[in-house]
Amino acid sequence: MSVRIDELDRKILSVLQADASRSLDDIAREVGSSKTPVWNRIRKMKEAGVIGQQTVVLDAEALGFEACFFVLIRTSEHEASWQAKFLKALQDRPEVQEAHRLAGDIDYILKVRVQNARAYDVFYQALISEVRVFNVTALLSMEELKSTMALPL
Incomplete structure (x- = not known):
């Protein structure tokens, strides 16, 4: 609207x-x-929905969440039942800060914030035990250069 x-x-x-x-x-x-x-x-x-939920912005690193991974997912599953199961798996995991369905070679990208690489592996193992994916690539962010929710008004 x-x-x-x-x-x-x-x-x-x-x-x-x-x-x-x-x-x-x-x-x-x-x-x-x-x-x-x-x-x-x-x-x-x-x-009208122009202004959504109001919240506070927390400092992830100050709270011990030092690792940010961007997870690229390719799947051969495109049925509605798989998509619903995948969506539920994402919603059940608070470490997934963002999830996007993409056009192109990669089907989904996730922004995952965890304490360290070991915590990412726990997340990854749990995810692939719940939903079948064809290929997963995890990219570790070395440094966040810009992050904003602000729109260019």
Whole structure:
């Protein structure tokens, strides 16, 4: 569903993307409006699905999750039952931060955050015991150069 977003909405969204914990007064002041119209716009964008879940960003390394793997999966299975089983396996594993179905030679890519290589192997062994895959390639990220959820408004 497409929603009409004007310049004030974009300003509000930019402020929220930078720090969603800011007070309504701060947001209104920064975007040059008053509190009530800003609150109404935020409420409407939430109802329309433009603004989704609000959460906090945790520092994975500070919490001991030092290894980030990108897992490339090729499969010869494309039936709905296999896809449902695969989706459930991914949803049941909190270490899978992202999962995408791709066009091209690779069918799926996963972003998996774990403590170390040993923890990745435990994840990998559990995954392949639940769903059959043709080929799995794990790429260890040596350094995260950029990570953002912000959209270029």
